[in-house]
Amino acid sequence: MKRFQCACGAHLFFDNVSCLSCGREVGWCPGCQNMTALEPLPEGGYRCGHADCGAILLKCRNYAEEGVCNRMVPVGADQAAPALCDCCRYNAVIPDLSIDGHRQRWAELEAAKRRLFYTLDLLGLPRGGEAEGFEPPLSFSFMADALPDAGLWRGTGKGEKVYTGHAEGHITINIKETDAVERERLRTDLNESHRTLIGHFRHEIGHYYWEVLVRGRDEARCRPVFGDHDHPSYAEALERYYEQGAPADWRSNFISAYATMHPWEDFAETFAFYLDIASVQDTALHFGLGGGGYTDNLDDMLRSFSWVGLVVNEINRDMGLIDLVPEIITPAIRNKLDYLHALVRGGRQRAAR
Ligand SMILES: [Zn+2]
Ligand SMILES: [Zn+2]
Ligand SMILES: [Zn+2]
Ligand SMILES: [Zn+2]
Known part of the structure; x- marks a missing residue:
């Protein structure tokens, strides 16, 4: 596993959804293949916190709605509903x-x-x-x-x-x-x-x-x-x-x-x-x-x-x-x-x- 860093300089773990040090929301950016601090954008969505990436991202549907993922998806042309990430879609x-x-x-x-x-x-x-x-x-x-079935001692x-x-x-x-x-x-x-x-x-x-x-x-x-x-x-x-x-x-x-x-x-x-x-x-x-x-x-x-x-x-x-x-x-x-x-x-x- 690579080492990842929050915008505050603290270490980010691969499974984090927030930085344990500064509390920023974090996620996996598919653009730079990094765990990254998420900068919320006024129009919705996030920007990747790595200066040399800056990808515009949305949370994977299983991140935003189910709380079982921490990956981001790139913002596409027609994204009515949040999409599933490159892991969840399988x-x-x-x-x-x-x-x-x-x-x-x-x-x-x-x-x-x-x-x-x-x-x-x-x-x-x-x-x-x-x-x-x-x-x-x-x-x-x-x-x-x-x-x-309740009350049965054997398989059904x-x-x-x-x-x-x-x-x-x-x-x-x-x-x-x-x-x-x-x-x-x-x-x-x-x-x-x-x-x-x-x-x-x-x-x-x-x-x-x-x-x-x-x-x-x-x-x-x-x-x-x-x-x-x-x-x-x-x-x-x-x-x-x-x-x-x-x-x-x-x-x-x-x-x-x-x-x-x-x-x-x-x-x-x-x-x-x-x-x-x-x-x-x-x-x-x-x-x-x-x-x-x-x-x-x-x-x-x-x-x-x-x-x-x-x-x-x-x-x-x-x-x-x-x-x-x-x-x-x-x-x-x-x-x-x-x-x-x-x-x-x-x-x-x-x-x-
Ligand atoms: Zn931090
Ligand atoms: Zn990035
Ligand atoms: Zn996902
Ligand atoms: Zn086997």
Whole structure:
């Protein structure tokens, strides 16, 4: 994450809606790609507070009306109603806001999604929706399990359980993942080193980029690295994984136990880890912890990531927190990251064209 500054000189955080020091309203300016102080204009709307930008902006509809976003949109020619920003416009389904607590949960999901998009933009990865004719169009649904009818002890039918997952560009996240207690319970049950909202987004977007960058384009090169995604079938692999679990020595070849399930899960898990590395590198650069940020040279990034990981792990242990970077990058995992790095750099060129 970059460093952002308010007009008063105070540090602005990526999630702020006002400056903690001077109280000015703030938001994300798409013009200069910055968090910025908002100067209200007499005729309505705002001016970006960065002198060298000065873009005229409106709040995203989900900022102005729902309080779950902090992004701005450029003022367009025919803006009768406030538009949705470049993150919110990908939403297909939002949580039922008539239910207590759902707005707060939605806000947490949007915050994680904005952080995901920041990293995708940093990497220059292509993305798009139905309106741009993008294949497959990217969209998100944030949904809760349907509650069983009052007084019944059992489920009341199909469709009552929401599975977090990806299908043809559509990413569904069960909003119970915003519940820190539930998440920690699942993390320990499933023996995961981390379980976070941003991690879910990074994993599911990995499936999405398999569709966009690998399917029908790069499968022949992907297969030797991640394995044959057609054999066994996903359904067979899933069944086998839930029966037998991961092989005992999974750490030498896989970034997580779940990655052993099927080549697609391996791809998504490793992709999520690749995004972890890119974000940590970006923050390390901007906050003076060393390294060259997100660059062409994978080995430089991995060296610097390992160093930051070592330091922050020790600091976390000082504070009694879990390790920031529990993963060990073995040669097999480096090989997968190398494939992803080349794929992403290629995808970036495609986006530029
Ligand atoms: Zn300020
Ligand atoms: Zn600006
Ligand atoms: Zn928005
Ligand atoms: Zn998955």
